[in-house]
Amino acid sequence: xxxxxxxxxxxxxxxxxxxxxxxxxxxxxxxxxxxxxxxxxxxxxxxxxxxxxxxxxxxxxxxxxxxxxxxxxxxxxxxxxxxxxxxxxxxxxxxxxxxxxxxxxxxxxxxxxxxxxxxxxxxxxxxxxxxxxxxxxxxxxxxxxxxxxxxxxxxxxxxxxxxxx
Amino acid sequence: xxxxxxxxxxxxxxxxxxxxxxxxxxxxxxxxxxxxxxxxxxxxxxxxxxxxxxxxxxxxxxxxxxxxxxxxxxxxxxxxxxxxxxxxxxxxxxxxxxxxxxxxxxxxxxxxxxxxxxxxxxxxxxxxxxxxxxxxxxxxxxxxxxxxxxxxxxxxxxxxxxxxxxxxxxxxxxx
Numbered sequence: 001x002x003x004x005x006x007x008x009x010x011x012x013x014x015x016x017x018x019x020x021x022x023x024x025x026x027x028x029x030x031x032x033x034x035x036x037x038x039x040x041x042x043x044x045x046x047x048x049x050x051x052x053x054x055x056x057x058x059x060x061x062x063x064x065x066x067x068x069x070x071x072x073x074x075x076x077x078x079x080x081x082x083x084x085x086x087x088x089x090x091x092x093x094x095x096x097x098x099x100x101x102x103x104x105x106x107x108x109x110x111x112x113x114x115x116x117x118x119x120x121x122x123x124x125x126x127x128x129x130x131x132x133x134x135x136x137x138x139x140x141x142x143x144x145x146x147x148x149x150x151x152x153x154x155x156x157x158x159x160x161x162x163x164x165x
Numbered sequence: 166x167x168x169x170x171x172x173x174x175x176x177x178x179x180x181x182x183x184x185x186x187x188x189x190x191x192x193x194x195x196x197x198x199x200x201x202x203x204x205x206x207x208x209x210x211x212x213x214x215x216x217x218x219x220x221x222x223x224x225x226x227x228x229x230x231x232x233x234x235x236x237x238x239x240x241x242x243x244x245x246x247x248x249x250x251x252x253x254x255x256x257x258x259x260x261x262x263x264x265x266x267x268x269x270x271x272x273x274x275x276x277x278x279x280x281x282x283x284x285x286x287x288x289x290x291x292x293x294x295x296x297x298x299x300x301x302x303x304x305x306x307x308x309x310x311x312x313x314x315x316x317x318x319x320x321x322x323x324x325x326x327x328x329x330x331x332x333x334x335x336x337x338x339x340x
Binding site for chain 2: 055
């Protein structure tokens with residue numbers, strides 16, 4: 001999936017057409033429709049990305065299928081720093097490509113996936129990992145299902161009780 | 166007691182509703198701060214990004230005096246916006262080094278010619294490795310590194326005129 005540009009502040013750029021009313025927009029489109037179409041066809045994308053080609057292992061798999069599977073599994077649980085709802089395996093951002101290359105190269109060099117994950121967590125915080133951790137902050141999350149089932153059983157206990165004859 | 170218990174699910178539901186409503190109204194915070202603040206600059210040795218400037222290594226940042234490290238790229242629009250502020254910092258005597266992310270030498274040279282050159286050294290980071298090591302999540306970002314090479318401050322995004330005092334203060338504090 002194509003994501004927003006990888007530099008900051010892009011969200012702040014305003015859409016030039018956003019201030020126009022519907023009628024104005026229609027007139028605008030009629031008069032300048034062709035020009036806009038031409039501009040859309042022939043213009044370079046408004047957001048610049050790096051001119052460098054992607055890193056070697058950004059889109060290339062490792063030769064060893066077992067290592068590649070390990071890398072793939074890790075990439076699917078690491079969050080893209082640019083497209084913040086996607087894993088680096090799903091993102092097309094340059095930075096995600098570089099992160100995939102980093103993961104693949106380190107796995108190829110024999111590093112354990114969890115070591116790479118903790119290297120990144122050390123730098124970006126637990127945020128960068130999709131794998132849920134067990135720590136005081138997340139204890140309520142882990143406990144919630146058990147507590148809820150217990151609560152449900154307790155609420156429903158009357159229903160299970162055999163009626164005295 | 167039983168009466169009260171009957172209302173409990175509804176109360177829980179409303180508590181949930183309120184939590185969600187508050188979460189929706191709050192603007193999303195998409196900034197990812199580096200966890201490397203207060204830690205030593207990770208070791209790296211970058212090639213020079215342009216012929217006009219020497220290369221940048223982690224050892225250059227343990228010079229005994231604080232320095233700024235500006236993570237930038239010629240293809241990054243906000244980096245152009247912050248160029249005047251970097252020049253102003255340089256005029257105030259703040260030494261600045263650059264890390265050019267995924268950039269080509271000719272593009273960096275053009276960028277410096279067009280938007281000003283506040284840098285003493287510029288290292289090329291073609292695969293974003295130093296950026297990851299720093300815990301930086303985009304361009305531009307600016308780090309204040311003290312004389313011992315410890316990262317003291319991170320500024321995320323372009324430096325606007327109103328951010329300059331804050332960066333100067335962090336620089337002074339790193340002395």
